Amino acid sequence: xxxxxxxxxxxxxxxxxxxxxxxxxxxxxxxxxxxxxxxxxxxxxxxxxxxxxxxxxxxxxxxxxxxxxxxxxxxxxxxxxxxxxxxxxxxxxxxxxxxxxxxxxxxxxxxxxxxxxxxxxx
Amino acid sequence: xxxxxxxxxxxxxxxxxxxxxxxxxxxxxxxxxxxxxxxxxxxxxxxxxxxxxxxxxxxxxxxxxxxxxxxxxxxxxxxxxxxxxxxxxxxxxxxxxxxxxxxxxxx
Numbered sequence: 001x002x003x004x005x006x007x008x009x010x011x012x013x014x015x016x017x018x019x020x021x022x023x024x025x026x027x028x029x030x031x032x033x034x035x036x037x038x039x040x041x042x043x044x045x046x047x048x049x050x051x052x053x054x055x056x057x058x059x060x061x062x063x064x065x066x067x068x069x070x071x072x073x074x075x076x077x078x079x080x081x082x083x084x085x086x087x088x089x090x091x092x093x094x095x096x097x098x099x100x101x102x103x104x105x106x107x108x109x110x111x112x113x114x115x116x117x118x119x120x121x122x
Numbered sequence: 123x124x125x126x127x128x129x130x131x132x133x134x135x136x137x138x139x140x141x142x143x144x145x146x147x148x149x150x151x152x153x154x155x156x157x158x159x160x161x162x163x164x165x166x167x168x169x170x171x172x173x174x175x176x177x178x179x180x181x182x183x184x185x186x187x188x189x190x191x192x193x194x195x196x197x198x199x200x201x202x203x204x205x206x207x208x209x210x211x212x213x214x215x216x217x218x219x220x221x222x223x224x225x226x227x228x229x
Contacts, residue, residue, distance in 0.1 A: 045222075046209065046220055046221065046222045046223050047166065047209055047211070047220040048220070049217060049218040049219070062217045062218075063217060064217075096165055098165075104154055104213060106154065106213040106214065106215075106216070106218060107213055107218075108154075108168060108171045108211060108213050109156075109158075109166075109168060109211075110168045110171075110178075111168075112165035112166055112167070113165060114164075114165055115165050
């Protein structure tokens with residue numbers, strides 16, 4: 001059974017870069033059947049898709065965040081990572097990594113990490 | 123982008139009763155619609171994909187219907203563990219978008 005686990009700092013200063021890593025176990029990150037995604041949830045709010053990466057390194061980003069995002073994958077470590085630059089208080093959220101299926105051109109998400117709260121504050 | 127609107131925002135239901143949740147898309151998403159359940163402090167869990175296909179391990183009391191712009195999630199007989207927030211997500215149009223959620227609470 002696939003498991004995803006987010007890791008990274010829980011506190012980031014304004015204007016700095018938020019960096020998170022998701023470690024995948026119980027499934028091959030090299031599988032062409034999945035996209036590996038980041039999704040966030042502002043406190044008490046709905047969900048916002050950030051972006052995802054294919055095992056080959058091809059990335060897809062939400063246009064609203066595209067200028068500040070970089071998602072990368074390290075297949076040898078079974079990890080994928082998110083960097084979000086120039087953060088402000090508006091980036092305070094719970095960040096989830098998730099697995100999306102490639103059965104359709106765009107994915108739904110069948111497995112999620114537990115989420116990690118990142119607070120942007122000086 | 124495709125705006126997903128869920129209604130009602132909060133639904134008060136007694137255990138054993140039926141709950142009907144709605145999700146409307148601002149443009150057609152065909153049948154590329156998923157439903158998720160989220161409990162406090164937990165990650166969302168996929169319930170339904172393809173508008174009507176239950177994900178692995180999801181009880182039969184959960185059913186989804188609709189296509190195009192109008193979708194419904196029905197919980198036929200609410201159990202105590204079903205009180206949660208439910209989100210819809212479209213995966214037909216770029217970028218992926220989620221609805222704002224419906225909270226199902228105990229009446």
